Amino acid sequence: MKNENQANKLTIVREFDATIEEVFDAFSNGDALSQWWGPAGFMTTTLKFEFNPGGIFHYRMQQGDAIMYAKFVYQRIEKPNLLEFITSFTDEKANVVKAPFDIEIPKEILYTFVFSEKNGKTTMVMTGNPINANAAEAAGFNAIEESMQQGFGASFDQLVVYLKK
Amino acid sequence: LRKYLLAYIFASKYLHNMEARRDVFQAIADPTRRQIIGLVAKQPLNLNAVAEQFNMSRQAVSLHVKILEECGLIMLRQQGRERYCEARLDKLSEVSDWVDQYRKFWNEQFDSLDKFLKNKKANEKRKSGK
Numbered sequence: 386m387k388n389e390n391q392a393n394k395l396t397i398v399r400e401f402d403a404t405i406e407e408v409f410d411a412f413s414n415g416d417a418l419s420q421w422w423g424p425a426g427f428m429t430t431t432l433k434f435e436f437n438p439g440g441i442f443h444y445r446m447q448q449g450d451a452i453m454y455a456k457f458v459y460q461r462i463e464k465p466n467l468l469e470f471i472t473s474f475t476d477e478k479a480n481v482v483k484a485p486f487d488i489e490i491p492k493e494i495l496y497t498f499v500f501s502e503k504n505g506k507t508t509m510v511m512t513g514n515p516i517n518a519n520a521a522e523a524a525g526f527n528a529i530e531e532s533m534q535q536g537f538g539a540s541f542d543q544l545v546v547y548l549k550k
Numbered sequence: 551l552r553k554y555l556l557a558y559i560f561a562s563k564y565l566h567n568m569e570a571r572r573d574v575f576q577a578i579a580d581p582t583r584r585q586i587i588g589l590v591a592k593q594p595l596n597l598n599a600v601a602e603q604f605n606m607s608r609q610a611v612s613l614h615v616k617i618l619e620e621c622g623l624i625m626l627r628q629q630g631r632e633r634y635c636e637a638r639l640d641k642l643s644e645v646s647d648w649v650d651q652y653r654k655f656w657n658e659q660f661d662s663l664d665k666f667l668k669n670k671k672a673n674e675k676r677k678s679g680k
Contacts, residue, residue: 395652399660403667411663421666425658494652511656 395513405502408509409465418442433479438462443479460495468498471516491515577621583614587637590624596632
């Protein structure tokens with residue numbers, strides 16, 4: 386039987402053609418972050434940027450009338466190898482709020498980034514885990530096994546169609 | 551992501567009946583039920599075959615199957631003398647959607663980071679070339 390803890394996390398591995406310092410800097414430098422971070426199509430504005438454990442990166446995303454706020458709360462920072470922060474949607478005062486869409490998702494997700502460099506290229510391993518989630522929210526996050534995923538790749542588009550009915 | 555965020559906003563404004571969705575989440579909150587779904591997602595199995603996979607009584611497994619059936623995640627079909635469990639993946643997609651969205655979202659962010667790092671490198675080369 387499959388191990389419960391296998392493959393049930395949100396994990397992304399990427400390699401960047403840059404040194405570990407450059408990659409870490411892209412996360413830890415407010416200017417750099419504002420150049421690459423933020424959902425496509427949304428104008429992202431930094432409201433607060435405190436890069437230290439317990440500090441926050443608070444930002445606004447805007448597209449037309451749709452405005453959302455979100456933040457990172459930095460946890461462990463071990464330059465240039467490790468970075469941890471908790472993400473959540475917030476109000477304009479950086480208080481954690483439920484996600485601004487009516488779908489049950491964890492309010493807060495802890496992301497861990499581990500960086501390592503080899504031959505001038507940097508490998509990043511990102512893992513995301515819900516925290517303080519109720520059982521249902523956590524289940525939604527953890528329950529997805531690849532064996533199940535095969536069956537419903539394009540399902541979100543179907544949901545959109547369904548919602549328009 | 552834009553498309554998805556808009557869909558979410560759309561959903562929050564226009565979709566009022568979220569009860570069915572909550573049921574799905576509750577159904578999969580239990581690890582045994584998640585394993586049952588994982589088993590029958592690959593192929594329909596009769597109740598005995600499902601029960602054999604677990605270190606618990608057949609009755610306990612049946613109860614989990616019943617809950618999954620009530621939530622619409624699996625369908626029970628009588629075939630001869632056996633009852634077969636079939637996964638209803640369309641229901642499950644309601645759960646997977648946003649996990650997939652997060653994955654997509656981050657991959658887009660990393661594409662953007664990759665571009666940023668490449669531009670930076672190109673700019674530095676240009677400067678040092680002067």
